[in-house]
Amino acid sequence: MIESIIAWVMALLAFIAAVYAVEAKDLLSSAISVGIASLVVSILFLMLHAPDVAITEASIGAGLTMAIFVYSIGRTERWEK
Amino acid sequence: MIFMYIIMGILAISIFLGAYRLLKGPSASDRAVALDALTNITTALLVLIAYLSERFIYLDVALVYAILAFVGVIAIARYLEGGL
Numbered sequence: 001m002i003e004s005i006i007a008w009v010m011a012l013l014a015f016i017a018a019v020y021a022v023e024a025k026d027l028l029s030s031a032i033s034v035g036i037a038s039l040v041v042s043i044l045f046l047m048l049h050a051p052d053v054a055i056t057e058a059s060i061g062a063g064l065t066m067a068i069f070v071y072s073i074g075r076t077e078r079w080e081k
Numbered sequence: 082m083i084f085m086y087i088i089m090g091i092l093a094i095s096i097f098l099g100a101y102r103l104l105k106g107p108s109a110s111d112r113a114v115a116l117d118a119l120t121n122i123t124t125a126l127l128v129l130i131a132y133l134s135e136r137f138i139y140l141d142v143a144l145v146y147a148i149l150a151f152v153g154v155i156a157i158a159r160y161l162e163g164g165l
Binding site: 002009013020026028029031033035047051054055058062063066070073 | 086090096097103109112113119127130134136138141142145146148149150152156157
């Protein structure tokens with residue numbers, strides 16, 4: 001019961017974060033939203049009993065991808081025109 | 082056991098509150114702090130899922146996530162300071 005509620009919350013939050021990452025004009029906020037979506041999807045993988053996929057998603061998606069995005073925003077420019 | 086389910090509901094509510102600040106927050110600093118708070122809440126939720134499903138290999142996910150989300154928050158803070 002409560003697991004299915006948590007799964008619905010996570011799926012809704014992943015959807016909202018993904019839409020916000022596309023729509024935002026501030027690219028730093030977009031990078032943070034991508035990190036949140038990756039985090040939430042990692043929890044969903046864990047609840048579907050796939051801990052190896054969840055470890056890979058958490059390390060690559062939440063750690064490395066967001067750091068590389070922030071680094072490239074620092075090299076180029078922050079606001080979308 | 083019912084106590085753990087109550088804690089899981091409280092964590093779900095607090096994830097919604099953190100996501101509200103993440104979407105509403107006017108500046109990027111608010112969003113970075115909201116991301117850090119959501120990282121801590123999510124680590125607690127991962128440990129709770131590992132406890133409730135009685136498979137302690139799931140604790141590794143929480144460990145790896147808690148280490149690597151720290152790198153992301155450090156990168157954002159370093160960018161906001163102007164050093165990156």
